Amino acid sequence: MSQTRKKTSSEGETKPQTSSVNKFLRGSKAESRKENNDLKTTDSQPSNWIQKTAPSETAKPLSSEMELRSSMEKYEQFLQKLGKKAVNKCLDLNNCGLTTADMKDMVALLPFLPDLEELDISWNDFVGGTLHSITQQMHLVSKLKILRLGSCRLTTDDVQALGEALEMIPELEELNLSWNSKVGGNLPLILQKFQKGSKIQMLKLVDCTLTSEDGTFLGQLLPMLQSLEVLDLSINRDIGGSLNSIAQGLKSTSNLKVLKLHSCGLSQKSVKILDAAFRYLAELRKLDLSCNKDLGGGFEDSSAQLVMLKHLQVLDLHQCSLTADDVMSLTETSVHLSALEVFNLSWNKCVGGNLKLLLETLKLSMSLRVLRLSSCSLVTEDVVLLASVIQMGHLAKLRKLDLSYNDSICDAGWTMFCQNVRFLKELIELDISLRPSNFRDCGQWFRHLLCAVIKLPQITEIGMKRWILPASQEEELECFDQDKKRSIHFDHGGFQ
Template sequence: MSRTEKKSSSDGETTPQAPLVNESIRGSKSRFPKAGSRKESIDPKTTDSQSQNKIPKTISDLAKTLTSETELGSRMEENEWFLQKLGRKAVNKCLDLNNCRLTAADVRETVALLPSLPDLEKLDISWNDVIGGNLHVFTQQMHLVSKLKILRLGSCRLTAEDVRALGEALKVLPELEELNLSWNSKVGGNLPLILQTLQEGSKIQTLEFVDCSLTSEDGVFVGQLLPRLQNLEVLDLSINRNIGGSLNSIAHGLKSTSNLKVLKLHSCGLSQKSVKLLDAAFRYLRELRTLDLSCNKELGGGFEDTAGLATLEHLEGLDLHQCSLTADDVLSLTHVIPLLSSLQELDLSANKEMGSSSENLLSRLRFLPVLKSLIISNCALKSETFTALASVIQTGHLARLQKLDLSYNDSICEAGWTIFCQNLWLLKELTELDISLRPSTFRKCGQWFRHLLSAVTKLPKITEIGMKRWLLSASQEEELQGFDQDQRSSIHFDHGGFQ
């Protein structure tokens, strides 16, 4: 996940109705005694001397309470001012300071907030470099927010000392459900120090360790830990190239995580053997929704016998881009993918062998009734492949397709583009189409461009069309300008590179 994605993910959260800071103030004020309540609580049988002894004490206690509440109110105002300075606020049991460029002073101010947020459930301080070397300031106060469910510390430049302190802090967070330590290289080699406190019955649902320099030993530990995490639903170990050597342990542990819904092993140094190990585990992961094995260039040849993959009947997203798939892999996937009837997103891009062997595979997309996104960019596709794709479109089997990426397939001839564009209008749900050429290639648009414009006028939801490096003739430029000026001007043609 990129930094931009991370930030937009935080910005997309639902805004609650009222700031938590204000709720805390209201809660503290409600503890004041109502007028007359103290009088009503006095026993009428109490002697005069006893009453005289109690009255000063009661007044003293009330004075202390008033002072305490005044100080609390003042502290709340300071806290609210601090959050406003950062452009954030503590709301709905959530404190999100993701990408706030915190300073050391800000860190101390943030920690000072914790006593007033005893019901805090989410703390996100990701993308703040100053956290590195200062995490102990937080961990020493973690007991004040023992109800915390989500802790995100992505890209904080954590040190080895921070990692050790975090391991200790997790002991006082029994409700923790999500832990994200992505993009912290010092996590690698120290993962057992962080997670060794997780015991059987742990409530952990999400573990994300993207690009953490995990070692093979860390991978073995993960495999041993997984059977304890019966509630685990998301496991992301992407961009840790050394864990491929410990996949035997990880795959064995996965067999005990029957509730797992998301498994991401993007760029993890996986091999042909890795596919066989994972395939044996797939039979136990019947709830899996998302599987990402992309950017593992040594996987080629590993999918020739993947019967376990076919058992993932609830799988919605499959990403195998840049996996060096062979012709035999594609042949095997031709038999497997049609059985994944719940599939909504399929990415097979950057696999050059697709070009000579994908015709049958694409023709079988008719068995995927809810497919919404198809990415087969940079696959050296042939015109015959486009023809097969246009059989499928004609028969209405891709009626729910919303995103179609055919970019960087420069070998398609005029006839191939023509038959595709003639049938494009049948994809009524389509919002995005990309047919751009690779950066090193420029080609003239043929007569198919007129069919493309005609099809687009019949697509009610289309908003984005990528056509980079396709060259228009003078007459075609006029056609496009006329198209832009009519009622369909909301459609963006990304045609950077036209000459």
């Protein structure tokens, strides 16, 4: 087979191969059938594109076409076996339970996919230890733009082979190595081939056991990645120690749009370090600093540069042990984030009894679509304040509101809230579920909720787990479900 390809390549027959493969990758079975019919008549009536490229009718073009046809049929059979369909320039084998034999079949097919732009073999355990068989073929898929190898149990040999192969795919725009522990301690081996002018736009290294040395290396590398738009280093708890280097490198990534440092061992000091970098990240759209429990108190004397993030749409600070002073400081800054659409403060107990500190943010964030205040120890006064803000129309664009796991709100507070929730005309999801350990009887506020829902044209999901309905209110809900044409799911997990 390789000898035939070599002969046809030297005689200028590579163009028909590429053209035919492109047709197949478009995933059209009709085109595939037509192509097969054309190939059957090559002895007497060669197809138009063969006539254009072949200098004369010889056995070699026919042999090449037969070989290509056979390979494409094998490719289609390979995908069908895995329950996948051909997609233009994309080979998606994510979570397919690939075996060692499947890996060999895939590698054998790579030479016939020269225009491949996306390869995803994430969540396949048997990739680990065999990646070298793929990387040896990287020069055949040099147009690759997206490479996803998340949770593949990569070995140290795998990551070294990958590092040597990356220079063969200069068009690479996305690299995902998340959930591979052997990446940790070996990051320089993988990314050492990245040079200034690299086209990489998305780099995901979630839960890779990155070391402080890896973080330092990454900080030095970031200035080379001028096209970088997404950087996700979440669940790497040791990189907090090298945050100075990372933050210094971030100053050179002016195109960055997404920065995720969820559960990275950040401290109070980390906020000040990052704050110095924010002024250089004017294009940032999403900032995730969640699940850094030592972050609390860090915003008290900092966050001044957050106001520079004029395009910020998502700010996630859930489970950061924020203090009341943190919340106050964020409210002097967040009111200037006019593009903010998602604000997550869940699992920060200090918000309870202090929602008034967020009053200006709630009033002035006209673009807010998602507000999450789950498990914030909210009290009745907080919900009454929220109801008044809603009534005044300040949260008119809100689509998702999460007030779950706030068990200290009395029936009067829920009544006030449910009477005013009808003003959230764009609301799709509402969650007022109780904690798993708590069950309570629904008060009369439930009738107000049903009345409000009638006036909410887009709502589809209401979470109210562990609220117990008496028989009379359960009948009301059943009648409501029968009478209304819209499908609204009350997620109660079974009333008791």
